[in-house]
Amino acid sequence: MPYFCTLKKNKSMQPVVCNDFKDTRSGFGAGLVEAGRQNSNVFALCADVIGSLKMGDFIKEFPERFIQTGIAEANMVGISAGLALSWKIPFAGAFAGFISGRVYDQIRMTAAYSNLNVKIAASHAGITVGEDGATHQMMEDLGLMKMLPNMVVINPCDYNQTKQATIAAANYIGPVYLRFGRPAVPNFTPADQPFEIGKAIVMNEGTDVTIIATGHLVWHALEAAYELSQQGISAEVIDIHTIKPLDEEAILRSAAKTRCVVTAEEHMMNGGLGDSVCQVLARNLPTPVEMVAVNDQFGESGKPDELMKKYGLDTPHIVEAAKKVMAGK
Helix, strand or coil: CCCCCCECCCCECCCCCCCCEEEHHHHHHHHHHHHHHHCCCEEEEECCCCCCCCCHHHHHHCHHHEEECCCCHHHHHHHHHHHHHCCCEEEEEEEHHHHHHHCHHHHHHHHHCCCCCCEEEEECECHHHHHHCCCCCECCHHHHHHCCCCCEEECCCCHHHHHHHHHHHHHCCCCEEEECCCCEEECCCCCCCCCCCCCCEEEECCCCEEEEECCCHHHHHHHHHHHHHCCCCCEEEEECCEEECCCHHHHHHHHHHHCCEEEEEEEECCCCHHHHHHHHHHHHCCCCEEEEEECCCCCCCCCHHHHHHHCCCCHHHHHHHHHHHHHCC
16 A cells, blocks of 8 residues: 555645654664574674664674674675675675775675675765765765676665665575665654565555655655645655665556656666666656756765755755656656
């Protein structure tokens, strides 16, 4: 069932309201503990950012299953590969900018090429790292990781979904890249909602335009859908929490109905979700597309909300993109 049902008579929907705000990295921490309780083979490794990745509760409960590698991400991935070869389920955690970019070769050769059961836990992703600035604002990681054969790429939207995604990653056999963020964001998905890798979720049903979003942009997409509904526009919102494998069936089903698509992500336009969606549509159902993403530029230091606005990743930009793509039908 959709979260916000469109009323067909007047194309309106209920206001999007959320009073629960949590950071997705805390969802990872909670999911890691639960995964550890469910399976004694789950291990956690960290590159000197225990507090930032919320690994404290896991360490407290399972100290014998934690390895502190220090600021040595490449070594951490190598150790994780060794653990995977010993039938363990290692979660290697660090900031997205360092665990994806700095050690890409190690991930490519030891995890992806060897198809090992290594989980890459990437925190502080995207431009919402904020004041840490351009060096830490990793907006190329989804593209880097989705290009690797065997790699599953997950980008959940809130605390609850990140917790469930972490548990699902532990149960999946094979390399996984799990991306989450620093700031507190709306926590709006049901705590008990099952998480199925590669299966999109229709958040709102619509008929005029499809908005396909991932990560922090899912909430903004819902806000945009509400604003559009007040203008008589019925927007379908799809949460793509798994970038790879991509739910092509859900994308094509919605695009066939609305005949125009907007993608929204906290990532570079090149190589991200929009790139993947356009490939699916180009091969199967040529459709007008507008992409809400960072357009080939590095970020800068600033408050997360201000940066989202400056780089065109907020609700008004999704509304604008929806109107533009509808005009091109």
